[in-house]
Amino acid sequence: MNLTSSPSPTSGARAKHPTSTRFTRALGIAALVGIGWLVLFGLFLSPNDRVQKTGVRILYIHVPSAWLAYLAFGVTGLSSAAYLWKRTRNLQWDRLAGASAEVGVLFMGITLVSGSLWGRISWGQFWTWDARLTTTAFLFVTYIGYLAVRDLGGTHQQRAKRSAVMALLAMLEVPLVHFSVKWWRPLHQNETVEKGKLNGLMLFSLFIGLISFTLLYVWLVIHRQRVLALNDQVDDRGLDLALAARREES
């Protein structure tokens, strides 16, 4: 996987697919096939749960997206730390952090929606003030704030430094929120999203969900961070190109 090279936007053959390479195309096809399998197994081949009936099928989306959202925010935190550390300082880390956070917010949104639908079926309510749910909601809002900070403007280096600090502060905040909510509602702390007993076919569906969503995550992040790199290039070269064009006119 080559995260560092961003294909030139002007190179003829690639101009049609400026952010894709042979690797990402293969990855995209694999993710698509995985999701096809997930639909087949999750919706048709796997049986109903004894207690949750057909509602269990939501978990095949909910669990993988929750796992990916946390993974994505972990990647954002680690790459932010890598950017702030002087020896590994490179804007590539910043763009990886940004891309991962964007995809993380997407998956976190899916997690919250699918989770509350599942909660309505299983618990009879869309939402409970349990530590895990509340922390997840806070994480969602916090990373939306992080993305807003990325858009504040300034040079690429300013953006990178500012948002890297924000990402680390967010990692500081999350455990504090989690523990305070856990203490706040001690009665609910055991009421977590437990799957109950899953049979072999159900576990397999969940497994396909995890794999295909992970492939999708990697595919999305690679593309997003390449688009971000192109954006930066446009910013860097935009002025030069505009000047050159103006000179040619005169």
Place this chain on the structure above:
Amino acid sequence: MNAWGIARLVAAKDLRVEWRSRILINQVLPFATLVRVMFAFALDNDQTLTRVAPGLVWLATMFSLLVVVQRSFAVETADGALDALQVAGVRATGIFLGKSLALLAQLAVLELVLMGAAVVLYRTEVHAGGVVLLVTTYAAATTGLAFVGTLYGGLAAGAKGRETLLPLLMLPVVAPVLIGATRATEAALGTEGATPSDGWPWIGLLILFAALFGVGGTMAFGSLIDE
């Protein structure tokens, strides 16, 4: 000059600006009181009000914090004062600590008035047994809020759309303070049979919060305001 000396100068400057403009007294305090009255309209039940009064005090404090922080950094960005300080070689740590100190003083006044208003408007009773806990809660929670306010205020300062960005960034972060301070205040006031001993574990959380954001802010503030 060391960071502490700078901090004292910055704090004194902020408080002097405040004293001369009287924004806190003429605008923020009336706003906070108005919020309290609005809560009473919304909840519309005397017993409920007394029950939730500790939470409302802190909720009103959070909203007022947003206003005070906006004001604190509007003073700095209006004439590029923050940039001028940096160009002059003033250490960011000193600016952070100074602005936090000034914010702490302003919040302390605000909270005192809000608590007084709770006694009058929501029939809250303060018992002698809970006073130590109450004062400690206020000290710990306000310190944490002042650090977070300065940190995120500095980040949003000078940014486009900072009025809307600041609440989005700051409110999720101060949620643990809202929870911890509310619970500790309930314990101090004896709301629903709580005793002061129930409140002390929350003080631990509040102190941890203040310490983490104090250290984090001291380290990070320079990179956040770097333009």
